[in-house]
Amino acid sequence: MVNMAVILCGIAMPNPVIAASGTFGFGEDFARLYDINCLGSFSMKGTTLSAREGNPTPRIAECASGMLNAVGLQNPGIDKVISEELPKIGEFYHRPVMANVSGFSVDEYAEICRRLDGQAQVGWIELNISCPNVHGGGLAFGTSPHSAAQVTRAARRATVKPLIVKLSPNVTDIVEVARACEAEGADGLSLINTLLGMRLDLKTRRPVLRNITGGLSGPAVFPVALRMIYQVYQGVRVPLVGIGGISSAKDVLEMMLAGATAVQVGSANLVNPYACRDIIKALPDAMADYGIKNLNDLIGGAH
């Protein structure tokens, strides 16, 4: 028997695999396909204070081993998430979920955290300060240690729930931002969000995405994400959630070796709706292949 259970910021999970925000909706479409209680957890679609329609389409483009999205945080707003989505989730998912939140001001982030604070099923709050697809929001806070610290401080005061700050790779020194968030009371850090990119259409000679730029994700970003987890692990003490291009059980092991306590699987869900389940099923054999009895022994093992 192998041990896959891990503890993320005080919350026990049966395995380290979390479905990433924006690629799993509010879980419902997947719960119709398989029993998602097999997951470590899932992170809900990025939620803002008011409802957002998102960016104009096309919002999706493709590239070698990956994709670009410019969805722009389309979501029903925090009140609907609390009154409609969370009760629905309670019917098919029986563990703590991660609430991914985004805002356009420090106060907005704090207000959303306050409203989520009393929600029993919300385990962790994941502060998305790294969305590259909304102007004046998200990413703007994640690109400087100073503003990242401000958001973290305000959110910290607004909730007692474990607070995970989701970092952007679109920075010169991610360790600096990570340290700033840790200093303001972040209980954990998740990384990476998408890398800013674009594609052009040779026929029209125009950008494929209406938003011009979008966020790159998928297997193409795995080495970047792995490198950043490795670096951040050396700079902070809080647990890390490794995100970016994970599509196999081996990727999970590699990310944990670099320093992740848990991982998130994003784009892989979009091309294979069973990706998370398949990865979890494959984990015990992959662990056995490399002589791993307890996943916890692996965390940061590469250092």
Added chain:
Amino acid sequence: MKQCVYLIEENEQIAQNTYRIVFSGDTSAFTAPGQFLNLEVSGLYLRRPFSVCEWEKGHVSIVYKVVGAGTQKMSTFKRGREVDVLTGLGKGFDTENSGPRPLLIGGGAGVPPLMMLCKMLLAQKKQPTVAVGFGSAGEAFFQDAFRNLGVPVSIATMDGSLGAKGMVLDACRMDACTYFYACGPIAMLKAVCAASCSDGQVSLEERMGCGFGACMGCTVITQRGPKRVCTEGPVFDKGELVW
């Protein structure tokens, strides 16, 4: 939605740059014409969505136009190849509201889903009329197949090499029908809705990340707020759309 492995029974060229694949496999997830499947093309990261042209128990066909890397690769798929597909996606056409004389309007790669729709309407003892438009005579397909069903067909081509010269609307009258169904380029759909005097349904296309509702990549703004083309669509009522 159901993930399936389909076997390619045939993959034949039926017009210029246009191919038809017949698959065998589990078709139980399809419930209405106008639904689509999302096909994995090895070597490409995202799946490719295609409307179902026709299905019967154990067999399903699609008709596709070669427009880029994915469809180019598909055109080389040989009989006997297995492909991974997400099936039974989206909400298809509703045949209940059609009245006795529905008009089916298709443009180019939008024509395929009208075949199953037409057959179902005929089976319901309705009298459908078909109007199709293509770039040129070489690209035209299915006009004879519709005629063989006993359905009146009008054709337009942009270069006038077959039927009326111009858009599909130049070849048909919209005032005689009780309802319309349209699938094709967005400009055609807009023109059809503007010219129509009856209710109807249109099938929209949008670039897709997943095809089953998870990514919010395919949103259109409707009278009832943002909707996903892959899940609440691809077929929408004329009255729902905000052009």
